[in-house]
Amino acid sequence: MSEKITLVGGGLAGGLLGVYLARRGYKVKIFERRSDMRSGNYEGGRSINLALSTRGIRALEKVGLDKEILSIAIPMTGRMIHDVEGRLAYQPYGKDGQAIHSVSRGGLNIRLLQLADQYENIELFFDHRCVHADPDTGLTRYINANGDEIEDTADVVIGTDGAFSAVRDSMMRYPRFNYSQTYENHGYKELEITPGDSGEFRINKNCLHIWPRKSFMMIALPNPGGNFTCTLFMPFVGQPGFENLQTPQEILELFEKEFPDALPMMPGLSEDFFGNPTGALATIRCYPWVKGKTALLGDSAHAVVPFYGQGMNCSFEDCIILDELIDTCEGDWIKILDEYQKSRKPNADAIADLAVQNFVEMRDLVGTDAFLHRKHIEHDLTELYPDLFHSQYELVTFSTNPYSYAKVQGSKNDNLLDHIIEHKLESRITEKTFMENLIKEKLA
């Protein structure tokens, strides 16, 4: 196995993929734009906490990191909806014991780099900003911290350099590269709910908290320190909108009116609001993901909005698929990369669509009675007919079925639920034969 593989980007996908490849004996180089985050200079302030779920856990399992990461993660078994009066409503994500896991991006990234560093056949280069990739020859160029230009040539180059990928920029200069970037009208701002006086969690630690307000929302994910990382999603323009929130007084009034229960737990609100950047949210799609010796993987190939909590999980699944194809295609990288893109593209498109749809669900629908009624029916079906009925959320989050399957199945589920509600069949959900036939018919 003499092939040299260069990964452009040492984030989550680059770190994990590096380990996968090194285990197989490839000579791996990872070039990362940022400084070594293991030296403690990880930049916070704009990262939505990650929700690790089944696909991501399975990917970590392959390198033996799953138990360790889960032990420092916080399981969230459902959504806790906060209304404007501060009243709470709990919606479980799945069946008993099913949970998604709140983890810090920085912590997980550092752990992956530590693991990568244990391999003699992985070389890590920090402060190397990729400025050019020549897809056909496998050549890449970087500017390092001294401003010197560094050149590298590999047999395979994989751009794991995120949503604003430099490798993709280079591929885009060739004809017939399809590309789109689509921004939401909403931006986001990282805020914080601090721990109580004794360091305790001040709201239920095992939930993903949502304050749905139709056109905008706040969410909160727990951290091991007792605090919650909050994210406010709001239009840039309009009322309320980021562009119209210019003074501490305006922030305070907004939170008093809309998030009265959260406000007392957010002592640094104003500092956070004006200190942290307002992030933009984009869906990025492109194709092909492969040209010559070079491929895109993770966010560089398919950046999604964060509302299904699948960005990292999807990128990790890319790594699994690529790793499995090394066996299937017996190490022939032309085949591996081509099969990889063909297999992953429809799934990346599906999760991108679902993530956008879920934004409407989270910020608006979850607060409505009609939605709660649907969720109850769905939950009953999941409990009563576990072999026949799987919610879309379950298929996406707690299974490794392809995302494209989850998307199609979710539409069929919607038809079934529409039918039950339209024909007032809620009382017959427990009638086994009747219901089994109905489910089979509607989900066929």
Next chain:
Amino acid sequence: MSEKITLVGGGLAGGLLGVYLARRGYKVKIFERRSDMRSGNYEGGRSINLALSTRGIRALEKVGLDKEILSIAIPMTGRMIHDVEGRLAYQPYGKDGQAIHSVSRGGLNIRLLQLADQYENIELFFDHRCVHADPDTGLTRYINANGDEIEDTADVVIGTDGAFSAVRDSMMRYPRFNYSQTYENHGYKELEITPGDSGEFRINKNCLHIWPRKSFMMIALPNPGGNFTCTLFMPFVGQPGFENLQTPQEILELFEKEFPDALPMMPGLSEDFFGNPTGALATIRCYPWVKGKTALLGDSAHAVVPFYGQGMNCSFEDCIILDELIDTCEGDWIKILDEYQKSRKPNADAIADLAVQNFVEMRDLVGTDAFLHRKHIEHDLTELYPDLFHSQYELVTFSTNPYSYAKVQGSKNDNLLDHIIEHKLESRITEKTFMENLIKEKLA
């Protein structure tokens, strides 16, 4: 009127817009990447001939160029369909006297630059390649023929620099810029039908000739010299496909089989095929078109595929709308640019969609009996109910109704035609009252 306006790009849109602005007294600079094409170095070999129609003619009329350009253009009153046996079928584009006009891109561009050069308040800079635009300050930077960097600052900057716009590239580096480039699986190749021995046209000069072959097609547009500019549209991959046509023998066999009537008129086929580049076809969409002092106009804002013959016409209409808004908004460029983008974006999207749809029509449907039948009904309706019924082609090509209106109306027309065919009402098309009521109902 002290405002300085810089146009990046002296192609068709830049040339025309420059004249519009100079007439109003603005100080205009036009920076063009290429050399001065008036010196006779216009680069051919990859330009599909232009079909000037109502919108474009109206735009030229405003600067008094319409009659002159039409006098050197060749009117095409309809499509001439060539089947594989060489049999011909003629489909008129509109009513008697309605025609689109074949003009050479180079000739028209040169004429616009000559006109621009007559204005003392227009400065033309050739061999200036834009390398950077700072949208908020109106600063632009260029590399000239000597390799020197030139800087310019203007009150308003308009990127008229085409599908691969450098101005747009600069705008794209800011957040919240929506962008997509979508390539067809087909490429194109410029070829030629030469004049006869006495310099005569060897096929009907007043038609746009089409050889529809389902997955691929050739078209031919007349030039004043008696020759036709042909364009072969074909998938890159597959059979037939550009990637599988590697030898003169393979080209010859393809043309003998598919275009037997054209082949004897194409003595330079092989030279043209291997000498001319294979072009790619993309639809480019973006938004916003305006940031700070900088706007995009023409192909830089909305490159479309050539199948509705509206690329230039649409860009020229951009110029008209912008020019009219200078009056409406009383010279307030913040308002002018914002109204311009709001007004034009839906129309640019509509013609982009229609152009893609028309590709299927041209290469496949025009050759089928079902399509011919529809076209006959449509033609009868147009003739019999000229106040009530307008074909989509007529609305796009022979009117200045918004493209978005043409798109919507075209769908309604389809419903009407579906109804007539499904209910076998062809024989009742001449029944005035019945038909008028049906048209009103279906097109409401």
